Amino acid sequence: MRAPAGGEAEPEDEAGADRTPLLGESQRATVPACCSARYNLALLAFFGFFVLYALRVNLSVALVDMVETNTSLAKNTTSKVCPEHPSALNIPRNTTGKKYSWDADTQGWILGSFFYGYIITQIPGGYLASKVGGKLLLGFGILIPAVFTLFTPLAADLGVGYLIAVRVLEGLGEGVTFPAMHAMWSSWAPPLERSKLLSISYAGAQLGTVVSLPLSGIICYYVNWIYVFYIFGALGVLWFLFWIWLVSDTPETHRRISPTEREYILSSLKDQNGLLSALPYFGCWVFIIVTGQIADCLREKLNFSTVCVRKTFTLIGMIGPAVFLVAAGFIGCDYTLAVAFLTISTSLGGCCTSGFGINHLDIAPSYAGILLGITNSFATIPGMVGPVIAKSLTHHNTVGEWQTVFYIAASINLFGAIFFALFGSGEVQDWALNGRHLHRN
Structure with a gap:
C-alpha cells in the first residue's frame, strides 16, 4: 500500500491498490434476519x-x-442478630x-x-x-x-x-x-x-x-x-x-x-477472516486477566501505591495501543503485520482494566456503581460517532484516509493517558467518605 503523494488524485488503478486490506470494497444488501x-x-x-x-x-x-x-450458634444469638424473616405466605x-x-x-x-x-x-x-x-x-x-x-x-x-x-x-x-x-x-x-x-x-x-x-x-x-x-x-x-x-x-x-x-x-467474510478479526479481542481478554494479577501483586507484595499502579497500567494501556495503531498505517500490504499490530494494540488496551477501569473503587467505593454508569455512558459515545466519522473520512478507502482515522484515535488515547497521569488519584475522596468506607488505599 502507498499513501498518495502531494495530495493529488490517483488514477483509478493505483487507488485500487491503495485500499486497506481490512475492509471490503463494497457493501452488499443484507439478508433479512427473521428466521435466518x-x-x-x-x-x-x-x-x-x-x-x-x-x-x-x-x-x-x-x-x-x-x-x-x-x-x-443459634442458641447463643443475642438481640443484635436479626431474626429470620417469616414467609409472607406462611408456607x-x-x-x-x-x-x-x-x-x-x-x-x-x-x-x-x-x-x-x-x-x-x-x-x-x-x-x-x-x-x-x-x-x-x-x-x-x-x-x-x-x-x-x-x-x-x-x-x-x-x-x-x-x-x-x-x-x-x-x-x-x-x-x-x-x-x-x-x-x-x-x-x-x-x-x-x-x-x-x-x-x-x-x-x-x-x-x-x-x-x-x-x-x-x-x-x-x-x-x-x-x-x-x-x-x-x-x-x-x-x-x-x-x-x-x-x-x-x-x-x-x-x-x-x-x-x-x-x-x-x-x-x-471472504476479504476479512473472522478468526483473525477475533484475535485482538482474545489478546485483550488475556491481558485483562494477567494484568489484574500483576496489579494486585505490585500493591500487595511490592508495596506500590495504588495511584502508581493505576497510572502505570493506564499509560501502558492507552499509549501502547496508540503507537501500534499509528504504525499499522505504515506497513504496506503486509497482512500478517497488520493483524499483528492491531492485535498488539487491542491487547495492550486490556491493561486499562487494571488502570482507570477500576479506579472508581479506589476513589469512591460507595459510589462506584454510579460512577461506572456515568463513565460508561460517556464511553459509548465513541462507539456511536466513531463509525460515522471514520466513514466520512474514508470515502475512497485509501491508506492516507485511514492514516487520518488512526491519528485521530491515537490522539484521543494520548490525551486520555496524559490527563489521567496528571489528575488521577488512588485515594478515597473526601466527598465519597461515609460510615462504610473510612479508609485510605
Missing part, C-alpha cells in the same frame, strides 16, 4: 449460555440448604433434603473449585475449536457440566472430595465455551452484524444468572435441593440435543440455510 440461520444460531447460543450460567451459579444457592445449621419450608456437616472452609473450597477447572481450558479452547469445530466444542462444553450437575447429589453423598472433583470437571467443560462460540461466529457473523449477533448470544449468560438464582432458592424452599441440579442438568442435556440437530459449524455445511443467506455470509 445465523439468527437462529444466535438464539440457540443465547439459551446455551443461559443454561451454562445457571449450571455455574445454582450451587451457591443450593449449598445453603445442603449444610447443617449451626445449632450451637412451610421443605426439610427433606439431606444435610452435610461442612464447615466454612470446606464450603469455600466447594464453591471455588469450579474456577480451578474453568481457568485451565480457557486458552486451549480456542485451539481446540480450530481442530474439532466450534459446534462440538461448545455443545460438549455445556453437555459435560450438565451431566456432572445431574451427578452432584450423588457426589455430595459420596463425600466432599467427590463433589469438589465434579465441580472442577464442570469448570473444565465450561472453560471452552466462549472461545468455541467466538470460533463459530468467525464463520457465521457478517462484519456489520457481529455486534448484534454476539450480544444476543452472550446475553443469555446474564439472564441465566438472574433467573437461576431466585429459581434455585424457590426449588430449595418448596421442594428439595437435589432438584436444583436435576432440573438444570436436564435442561442442559435437552439444549444439547437441539444444538446438535439444528446447528452447523459453517454456512456451507448447514442443511436448512437458504442459498441467498449462505452467499451473503460467505461473500461478506
Whole structure:
C-alpha cells in the first residue's frame, strides 16, 4: 500500500491498490434476519449460555440448604442478630433434603473449585475449536457440566472430595465455551452484524444468572435441593440435543440455510477472516486477566501505591495501543503485520482494566456503581460517532484516509493517558467518605 503523494488524485488503478486490506470494497444488501440461520444460531447460543450460567451459579444457592445449621450458634444469638424473616405466605419450608456437616472452609473450597477447572481450558479452547469445530466444542462444553450437575447429589453423598472433583470437571467443560462460540461466529457473523449477533448470544449468560438464582432458592424452599441440579442438568442435556440437530459449524455445511443467506455470509467474510478479526479481542481478554494479577501483586507484595499502579497500567494501556495503531498505517500490504499490530494494540488496551477501569473503587467505593454508569455512558459515545466519522473520512478507502482515522484515535488515547497521569488519584475522596468506607488505599 502507498499513501498518495502531494495530495493529488490517483488514477483509478493505483487507488485500487491503495485500499486497506481490512475492509471490503463494497457493501452488499443484507439478508433479512427473521428466521435466518445465523439468527437462529444466535438464539440457540443465547439459551446455551443461559443454561451454562445457571449450571455455574445454582450451587451457591443450593449449598445453603445442603449444610447443617449451626445449632450451637443459634442458641447463643443475642438481640443484635436479626431474626429470620417469616414467609409472607406462611408456607412451610421443605426439610427433606439431606444435610452435610461442612464447615466454612470446606464450603469455600466447594464453591471455588469450579474456577480451578474453568481457568485451565480457557486458552486451549480456542485451539481446540480450530481442530474439532466450534459446534462440538461448545455443545460438549455445556453437555459435560450438565451431566456432572445431574451427578452432584450423588457426589455430595459420596463425600466432599467427590463433589469438589465434579465441580472442577464442570469448570473444565465450561472453560471452552466462549472461545468455541467466538470460533463459530468467525464463520457465521457478517462484519456489520457481529455486534448484534454476539450480544444476543452472550446475553443469555446474564439472564441465566438472574433467573437461576431466585429459581434455585424457590426449588430449595418448596421442594428439595437435589432438584436444583436435576432440573438444570436436564435442561442442559435437552439444549444439547437441539444444538446438535439444528446447528452447523459453517454456512456451507448447514442443511436448512437458504442459498441467498449462505452467499451473503460467505461473500461478506471472504476479504476479512473472522478468526483473525477475533484475535485482538482474545489478546485483550488475556491481558485483562494477567494484568489484574500483576496489579494486585505490585500493591500487595511490592508495596506500590495504588495511584502508581493505576497510572502505570493506564499509560501502558492507552499509549501502547496508540503507537501500534499509528504504525499499522505504515506497513504496506503486509497482512500478517497488520493483524499483528492491531492485535498488539487491542491487547495492550486490556491493561486499562487494571488502570482507570477500576479506579472508581479506589476513589469512591460507595459510589462506584454510579460512577461506572456515568463513565460508561460517556464511553459509548465513541462507539456511536466513531463509525460515522471514520466513514466520512474514508470515502475512497485509501491508506492516507485511514492514516487520518488512526491519528485521530491515537490522539484521543494520548490525551486520555496524559490527563489521567496528571489528575488521577488512588485515594478515597473526601466527598465519597461515609460510615462504610473510612479508609485510605
